[in-house]
Amino acid sequence: MISQLKISLKFFAGFAFVLAMMGLASCDKSSLDVTSEDYFTLGAMDSLHRNGGCGRGSCFEFVYPISIKFADGTTAEVSSNENMRETIRTWKEANSDATERPTLVFPLEVLASDGTVTSVASEDEFKTLLATCPPQGRGKGKGRGRGHKPGDNGQTCFKLNFPVTVQLPDSTTATAADKAALHTILHTWKKNNPTSRVRPSLVFPISVTLTDGTTQSVASKEALATLKESCGN
Template identity: 40%
Template sequence: MVKALKLFLLPIVAIVAVMVACNKSSDLTTEELVDQALYSAQERGGMGRFGCYELAFPLSIVLPDGTTAELDSYDEMKQVLRAYFDANSDSHRPRPNGQRPQISFVFPISVIAEDGEIITVDSDEQLRRLRAECAGATFSNHDARGHGQHGLSCFEIVFPITIGFPDGTTAVAADRQAFRQLIQTWRQNNLGATQRPRIAFPITVRMEDDGSLVTVNSPEELRQLKEDCE
């Protein structure tokens, strides 16, 4: 009887062991979760190294638990995500629908197009429309692995920069905070405007790979720089 019971239980134990092993193998490390969250956020709007637009900081994000965080850079975004995933072990396991926890943006946000146009984005729907218009996106050639190390952006704009407005006026943004404030103020005063502000050239950018400074003299040069990022 005991022998028969052992023989009966043996397959069950084996199945349970396999299920536990499979669940464990599907768990992701903190860095893998950070990579997935960053990749998903950029891919939704066609932003970053593999997209057509550059995300303008500062901005705020909503974490999977509903809390918000204001960020001044991608580095800060990575730090916040690491802290969140380290503190929430459940996020390391896949959900029943197979999806992983994602972040969302607190709108409005601003993105800079390949020609220097500054676009204010008010919703996820508008972000998806921008992604659909981004014919040069190459996200399909990449996945989330290592995205936080090599996929975020190939350059950052060096401040101060000059912003040109549709009415012909200009304003100097000394830093990222000033940039956001200038765009927000213009938008509040020009509701319904069909034209958008633009970055006035030349500008200087710092390359992420080696820290070198590059002068960009025109929208064409900025577009070429983006295309060469790949």
């Protein structure tokens, strides 16, 4: 009787183990199915922000909207950090075999933590601009990403709200109602002053939208630098 009981217990334990492993395998497969798009999206967000020196722990913030280009040659305009994430994930769902990450489309505008705004015409121009950043803010330093998980770097600090007023290096000012108007102001200044090393800057106060959706007024370039620093870690 005792011997039969031992056999029954061993059989039950073995059967339970098999069921548990089947369940685990099922969960693992489900996780992989769910996270393949997520993992691609997180990696793409990290890559776009690192290459642009933008977002958490970097020198700049993208001035939205910006455009990104996918491996199949299509482009998409994104209006915010969250919209960028949604757009990349949707594209990956429709292109499940794709592995090449999207890239930035130029020209685009960026805002530095000192309040200067720059229109960047090409990837080479961006590399030159990034060289002006401290090493920890370039997005590609040796310690970049240490202790961070995928997706940590692909986060915006804030989104600049329009309208904004821009002070040009000759002390004149111009108001931009939207991103297109800002691009025109910056592009025209650069075209007319190709040797100028002084960048246009925003006139404070400015309004920004934080990642939690709240709007905040930033009173000075010192306050802007503090805001960038607060979300850099």
